[in-house]
Amino acid sequence: MSTVISTNETDFVIANDQVKGRQIIAKRIYQSGELIFHEQPLVSAQFEWNKLYKYSACECCLYPLESCEQNVRRLCQDSAIVILHPECDPNRNMDQRIVRCPKCNEMFCSTTCYQQAMNNYHFTLCQSNENQEKDQLIRHIIDLWRSVHPPPETTSISLVLKIMAMLKQTDNRLILLQELQKFSQGVQSENQQFYHKLLRKEFETQVEQLRYALEQFNEKYIQLAEFKWFLTSNGFRQLLALLGRNQQGVGTSSLALWVKNCEALSEPQQAIAAAAAATATSEASQFIDALYTKIDDISGEFIDCEGSGLFKLQSCLNHSCDANAEIQYLHNNSTLSVVATRLISNNEEITINYLSECDRNRSRHSRQKLLQENYLFLCQCNRCTSESAEPDETSEEESENDMEED
DSSP states (O other), X not given: OOOEEOSOTTSEEEEEEXXXXXXXXXXXXXXXXXXXXXXXXXXXXXXXXXXXXXXOBOTTTOOBOSOHHHHHHHHHTOTTOXXXXXXXXXXXXXXXXXEEOTTTOOEESSHHHHHHHIIIIIHHHOOOSSSHHHHHHHHHHHHHHHHHSOSSOOOOTHHHHXXXXXXXXXXXXXXXXXXXXXXXXXXXXXXXXXXXXXXXXXXHTTHHHHHHHHHHHIIIIIOOGGGXXXXXXXXXXXXXXXXXXXXXXXXXXXXXXXXXXXXHHHHHHHHHOHHHHHHHHHHHHHHHHHHHHHHHHHTTTOOSEEEEEEOTTGGGOEEOTTOSEEEEOTTSSSOEEEEESSOXXXXXXXXXXOSOTTTTTSOHHHHHHHHHHHHSOOOOOHHHHHTTTSOXXXXXXXXXXXXXXX
């Protein structure tokens, strides 16, 4: 089950709105930069292509399993790189800390994560060669997913496999089913057609093969009557829409952690010797800039261990194009943190922006189009309302019109 950690249970409440559905309302004032809550996922999984390309992360919590030096050497395809300030890399001895499943060799960042995975789902999904037919079917399901869902990835079929395994292993199946049903609110309604990104045309042609493979997995190895409906043609599409609409992306990085620690390194130095600290900081900054440039040339923008998860409380956070909070991963694993980005008043709804950084500055029409396609709703936030007089053009159309006028 997901775990919510809050400084005070009365700091916010979950309310129900007739239009928006569930929402989170602040019950006190939050300052900009203040933590609102931490939350661990109900279930999470690394993206399949990300894992295939050897982005090494804990199978349970997605904590990165490379040292920073190993990370940049792989991304730069240069085994000679030696990082500055190795003491700033908390993962420098990660090889010695990795815990492997004795049966399938799957990697975890700690004994705690390994035991948690075994208790929740890994006992069922462990590819230990004890049942080669089961192992082959799991690999077939993952291969099918990769064949029809190339990068950039948005979710992982392993979320479905883990949910099925969790339902099989749990002693509280009814409670877990009730938790999952909460994510389905708003996904199904009368006469609603799904134009979800996971069900685009090239995926639709293969969806039946994937559904059938999961149906076989359930019948042979999971045997959950409660999950059969989700593996019907209509139910499976709604299951994927549920994941696509509710999943929250997770990104972790040994490199990012090292960079953050390098930046903090200069603070005590400045108190002792400002000139020396400035020189050291400049050297580190130049080294970091050069690394990112090389990584961009070799590996592009996909530099993190990436995955997604379902978070019970986070899923109650509604979108606003003028959001007052944001998602951060302060622990460099799948534990999610919600942080205020401006002053939040008592009784104000806490909101986040579902759009990517580059899409947030697009026109109202472009934002509405993206939200409709990806999350099945039209935004009615204050920003969208204030921009309602703008022409119904996408950002690309606006750029083309500007060029024609020039």
